[in-house]
Amino acid sequence: MSVAEPIVANDQDTGQSDLAHRLARTWSQPGGFWGWFCNTHHTNIGIRFMVTAFIFFLLGGVLAAMIRLQLIRPENSRMGPDLYNQVFTMHGSTMIFLFAVPMMFQGFGVYVVPLMCGARNIAFPRLNAFSYYLYVGGALVLWGGLLTNTGPDVGWFAYVPLSGPQYSPGHRADIWSQMITFTEVSALGVAICLATTILRHRAPGMTLNRMPILLWEKLVISLAVIFAMPAVMVASGLLLLDRLVGTHFFNPAEGGDVLLYQHLFWFFGHPEVYIIFLPGASIISTLVECFSRRRIFGYTPIVVSVVATGFIGFTAASLMIVIPTGTQFFCWVVTLWTGRLQLRLPMLWSFGFFFVFLIGGLSGVMLASVPVDLQVHDTYFVVAHFHYVLIGGALFPMFAGIYFWFPKMAGRMLSARLGVWHFWLFFLGFNLTFFTMHFLGLRGMPRRVYTYSPDMHWQWLNVLASLGVVFMTAGLLVFLANVFRSLRNGEIAGNNPWADAGLEWSVSSPPPAYNFLHVPTVSGRDPLWEDPPDQPIVVGLRDDIRETLVTHSLDAEPQHKDEDPGPSLWPFLTALMVSATFVGSIFTPWAVPIGAVPVTVTLIGWLWPRGPSPAPRPSGESWAQ
């Protein structure tokens, strides 16, 4: 028996199976083929985000392996420049837009946040489902492009004028721009859902200063998304207009300006890298607390750091951002010191994160020194930096998080032994590949070159870098084997295998369709660790409709009840129409006015009130603002 379990009783064991049945019926999601498209429960959509993003990580990784194969020797003729440029652009775009953000922000956020809040579902579940389909639409467009030799080939930030109409004829750059629109609308939709869930669906008693750090980070990231993503949509939108209808925003010959694009893009790009890193950091905060068996030290400084990172991210003041990041590092270290650390598998991956991200952060500090950057900018030194921070800040925490929450999602544990193999293979391969790149950069190897001359003597370092991929691939295969093995006959996880403090561990694994039999209340920051046995539960929510509880943003006092709109096919249909419109607009601007018609129709279908008309206001119920 874990220490945590007796504190909040297991829902299934409380003899309230009648209620459980009614809730299960009310909250059930439709089955069958079309039912899959109607699903609006956050656990399902969250897992879909994660699985899809992981597939795109593997695909992006296959492209990376192609890059490494090409660079293994000088004047390699395996790939010509035309293909190579598509491959590295697709690799970067896939990893950033189809993997890192959808996995770390959308995937983990959509799955974990409502459970951590003690909510029955995410706010605006249909918008959430819509966001998923739109993301898939963008991914299909991008990869469809590559498979039809229309893969973008202008780098993952598509600088003008190279990406403009004059130097990139054809539709490659259009595909890139539209993929941006798809994925950013998706991230924005999820940001609205998550921010609203965190602000309005927290369990009573979970005041702002009792919110788990992970919720803080998701809130900050959602706001960062809301303020940053519009910039890249404007940048890529104007690029598309320049390309398709002949505007001149970036054309110096007609009063346009090439730096304008860079300003717009990096107004998104700088916060973007922290949008990728902060979810990872929040996973680490969660794990450090759980496995050092100690309430995390420095809750307030960490929260302040997260907020500060969100703000400073916009200013491009790279050096300043070391202070909040350092604060988080220091708080983690001292928490480990003063706790009773258990080196379980997720924690092993956290140590991997500490090591890898530290190196990447420190090389980032070197880049932030302007004179040094003048030398190493756009060389493999930068490639090394950003893989250390991206893989350190996203991939290592992702695996830590998967090993941690997989038992909740699947109900079964992953094998720790295979997990350790996975770790060492990937960790060693990773460092072999990317540490080497620092030297390549200092020896002058520029990035984004499809080949190099033997006179440069870059070959042996490149061979080492390519060799690392073999180990990384082996590690990933071990991981995949682990997952498939565990899904069939992994050890049964139980509600709370790690004896963690978060509310998500108080429900069965996997959670039922209604998440919580009774919406919980909390009286402390670490509910399962410190709430008293007689912690109140919420009663009085109807079980014949999908009623949810709305609480106050600051003090989480119950305020009113809301109704979850339930499953629907309309979000999928709308996403389909929107996708068709976006794709069509690549070929003719008329697609926009024409496509607007079906989009409007599906939107009305989505929002049109159904079911019995609501009763007029019951007397005595106050609707006042």
Added chain:
Amino acid sequence: MLSSIFAWRWLAQAMPLEPGHHSVLHPAAPQAGHIEWLYWLIFWILFSVFVLMIAAFGRAGAKARVRGDRAFPIIEDEEGDRRASWAVGTALGVTVVTLFVVLVLSVVTGKRVEGLTSKNPVTIQITARQWWWEVTYPNSQADQTITTANEIHIPTGTPVVVLTNSKDVIHSFWAPNITGKRDLLPGYSSAFWFEVDKPGIYHGQCAEFCGLQHAHMGFSIIAESNDNFQAWQQQQLKPAADPQTAEAIRGRQVFLQNACLMCHTIRGTDAGSHLGPDLTHIASRNMIAAETLPNTSGTLAGWIVDPQRIKPGARMSPNPLAPDDLQALVTYLRGLQ
């Protein structure tokens, strides 16, 4: 030089595989030297941070138990919190000081890099093209202006002012042994300096992704004594050498009767277009096609017939010439010293 106190510098340079003619760690000019010095200084500062942090994590990891299942969680630990606050506070103080030091060092170095004194500088105009560099030595008199490509001759010990521009997309001018890189943006012209002390040939490379042949957009900086530089200049100012042999004369005809003159200039002939490199003194160059091939009869012939095979995407169309025409053309071009 302060940098020589870093034994590591020697180590890094002595690493195998290192030719050193295209490397940040082998400065051949004061500016690259300042940056290299800064690089190692920051490297050592951050390396210390790295060691401290690894020690800190190591200490945490050393206490870990792999199987100490489900220890009761600690909610309140005043003693631990006190020690922790102290440690975090100190570490943050150190961080702020470190960052400040890095910042100050960077600003100081930045000033040193920019602050070359200008006594009678040589002025060069560099115009980036997809995927080669047009180099001109401007002069108020048109006939005193030198135009060449990809190979930049400069006198040692003299400041060189580079005026930059781009004709198409964004490129970046980078010779790592000499100084940091500069972006060349269409619609913007800008200027920077550098100076080289040691004679030699230094390799450079476009460092901003610029399309298909970004990989083959090299250049070289040929630093030579002032006398040699003057001699080179005098040579370049002359119009193209008149062909001497019958074959070379025929070669000139081939050149003028084919598409060549639509793109190239050979001063002293009818060819006066600027879409491609000026070929007036093509034979005086070490390399062709932006450092892609050594300049020999064989490579020249191969290039002229099918540049797309050598440099796919290059803005020069293939020229399927009859073998003897080609032979003559190459002979003519090889004579353009």
Added chain:
Amino acid sequence: MTLDVSGLPSVAFGHRNTTWLANVFYMAIEGMMFALMFATYFYLRTRSTDWPPGHLPPAIRYGALNAVVFLLSIAPAWWVRRRAPDGDRRAVRNGLLVLSLFALAATAFRVLEFTTLNCRWSDDAYSSTIWVLIGMHSGHLVTELIETLVLLAISFTPKMEGTRLADAAINSDYWYFVAVTGWMVDFLIYGTTRFL
């Protein structure tokens, strides 16, 4: 121990409503887009000596008319917003009706406005910016028009009740947003081209 929430209302107006919050986020996103386009406009302005470069400034007629329409339309929007929490369905329906008429008028004037800009989007960067600014705003205007029409249609059915009334009120908030950004775009297009 239990916390009984059965007595809590099932409808909330104003800032307590979750859709209201989502609408605020949505306006933040759109507001960012407008802000970045405004920034683009001024940035391009600094890259040109002449402004407008070789064009007459856009003719002010329809822009001015629309500014007035936006101003007048505040009244029905305000009315809907005010009467909705009282459950006054008739007032809400009438308010939406008047609001739709204003939105229709604004859309009609907007169509004419496009013919009097004195430039084509493909002329130069200045013209592109003018067209995109006004085009972006038109997109919002049309969206808002459709939304108002749909709410108007619902208001003729018994479904305009409870949380739908809250939606009608939120629609008014969004109308304010459209009006305010409309004035700002007008100021840029008609004002700064004359005085900057």
